[in-house]
Amino acid sequence: PLSILVRASLRCSVKGLVHRVVSDLQFLDNVSHGIALNSQNKNRLTSVLPDIEQYFGINDGKSGLLQTVFICSYMFLAPVFGYLGDRYNRKMIMSVGIGFWSIVTLASSYTPKEYFWLLLLTRGLVGVGEASYSTIAPTIIADLYIKERRTQMLSVFYFAIPVGSGLGYIVGSKVDDLAGDWHWALRVTPALGLVAVVLLLFVVKEPKRGAIEARPEHTLQRTSWLGDMKALCRNPSFVLSTFGFTAVAFVTGSLALWAPAFLFRAAVFTEGRPPCVKGPCDTSDSLYFGIITVVSGILGVASGAEVSRRLRLRTPRADPLVCALGLLLSAPFLYLAIVFAQASPIATYVFIFLGETFLSMNWAIVADILLYVVVPTRRSTAEAFQIVLSHLLGDAGSPYLIGVVSDSLKQTDSYLWQFRSLQLSLLTCSFVAVGGGAFFLATALFIEKDRQRATNYAPSGERLNLELRFCA
Numbered sequence: 001p002l003s004i005l006v007r008a009s010l011r012c013s014v015k016g017l018v019h020r021v022v023s024d025l026q027f028l029d030n031v032s033h034g035i036a037l038n039s040q041n042k043n044r045l046t047s048v049l050p051d052i053e054q055y056f057g058i059n060d061g062k063s064g065l066l067q068t069v070f071i072c073s074y075m076f077l078a079p080v081f082g083y084l085g086d087r088y089n090r091k092m093i094m095s096v097g098i099g100f101w102s103i104v105t106l107a108s109s110y111t112p113k114e115y116f117w118l119l120l121l122t123r124g125l126v127g128v129g130e131a132s133y134s135t136i137a138p139t140i141i142a143d144l145y146i147k148e149r150r151t152q153m154l155s156v157f158y159f160a161i162p163v164g165s166g167l168g169y170i171v172g173s174k175v176d177d178l179a180g181d182w183h184w185a186l187r188v189t190p191a192l193g194l195v196a197v198v199l200l201l202f203v204v205k206e207p208k209r210g211a212i213e214a215r216p217e218h219t220l221q222r223t224s225w226l227g228d229m230k231a232l233c234r235n236p237s238f239v240l241s242t243f244g245f246t247a248v249a250f251v252t253g254s255l256a257l258w259a260p261a262f263l264f265r266a267a268v269f270t271e272g273r274p275p276c277v278k279g280p281c282d283t284s285d286s287l288y289f290g291i292i293t294v295v296s297g298i299l300g301v302a303s304g305a306e307v308s309r310r311l312r313l314r315t316p317r318a319d320p321l322v323c324a325l326g327l328l329l330s331a332p333f334l335y336l337a338i339v340f341a342q343a344s345p346i347a348t349y350v351f352i353f354l355g356e357t358f359l360s361m362n363w364a365i366v367a368d369i370l371l372y373v374v375v376p377t378r379r380s381t382a383e384a385f386q387i388v389l390s391h392l393l394g395d396a397g398s399p400y401l402i403g404v405v406s407d408s409l410k411q412t413d414s415y416l417w418q419f420r421s422l423q424l425s426l427l428t429c430s431f432v433a434v435g436g437g438a439f440f441l442a443t444a445l446f447i448e449k450d451r452q453r454a455t456n457y458a459p460s461g462e463r464l465n466l467e468l469r470f471c472a
Helices: 002-044 046-056 060-085 090-108 116-142 147-179 182-186 189-202 225-233 236-270 284-311 318-342 345-373 376-392 398-409 415-426 428-443 447-455 460-471
Strands: none
Touching: 046 060, 046 147, 046 182, 046 236, 060 090, 060 116, 060 236, 060 376, 060 398, 090 116, 090 182, 090 189, 116 147, 116 345, 116 376, 147 182, 147 284, 147 345, 225 236, 225 376, 236 284, 236 318, 236 345, 236 376, 236 398, 236 415, 236 428, 236 447, 284 318, 284 345, 318 345, 318 415, 318 428, 345 376, 345 447, 398 415, 398 428, 415 428
């Protein structure tokens, strides 16, 4: 009887473990699929930017607004989803956001050429899907995995950002070529977005907040939103790493919108490529930039996680140090890519690849830093706060700023100055990357203390009870 009981118990344990692993992988696959779709959509419009500028007759400043409006919407909606994500069913919130995103994306493809403001409006509404996913999904992964395993799963999750972004350029450019109409570049992913909603609703099971950790959700006292914000602002590692990530957002936002257009103008100026007078325009630069983004993103995220894992064996400050290293190494390569654009297209693409690879080392590690220096009941709020601050000072304004500076530097409307003015304005990215590296170096000074504080966190009432029991 004892042997039968042991075998039955073992079978149940194995069955439960297999079910847990399959369920976790299903969730990770679904949320990665969803954020990849969001990233595709974010860059689908920029892959056909020359066509859009020609179609609506807009300058660089207005072109920059396309990205700025999207990021501003995403930024201001993030706290709403962060508040909801700490209190209500997270997969339902994400499903509603992705469903709304799919509908609005499809509607934006039917914007008449006289109504550029309507395209800006729909771009702003697309931020709903991005805010719902980016704010909430990492917190669910945090409730499924801990320590090194969590970093690995976050790396898999954040592969979706560069892969989705790169596919946005690739698919957008190829659809534009095949259809001969840039509008069709916006009509591909909405159906896939609805598939992601179905998978989220019927496949994903939501874990309890903090259930896998030493102090699960039901043992932690929930505080007010204002109390959460005060605690986050007193967390040096969180604040400094957020400023460091702001630099990453500034650079990636600028490159996402302007890199293909810059490469196109460089080819027109130096190689004699025909300018975009009437659509469809040449989108080969978007295709090449998309391929570079996919490959460099995968290598960057994977190498960042692996270097961090190995360095943790030597120092507990590994994560912010790797983030700093990635930004400081990306700066010179991005500078060289911009400078060499007029001399050697091949060298430009090589330097872009190296710069984006080092820049992508930050994605999963920054998310992991937030998750282990913030207690489980504040994580969605922390994600939202980080999104707001990093995008407010980062990619919410950087595409528009680059465009306005380019317009102000343009002395004539010649092809020379269309290229040269944008080249000079993009050089800003290298200096911002150096500043971001400095913030991560400062984070390394506080990371050990803040991690320990989050691990041993106890609300004031609970601390008082412990002290009374100790005194008794």
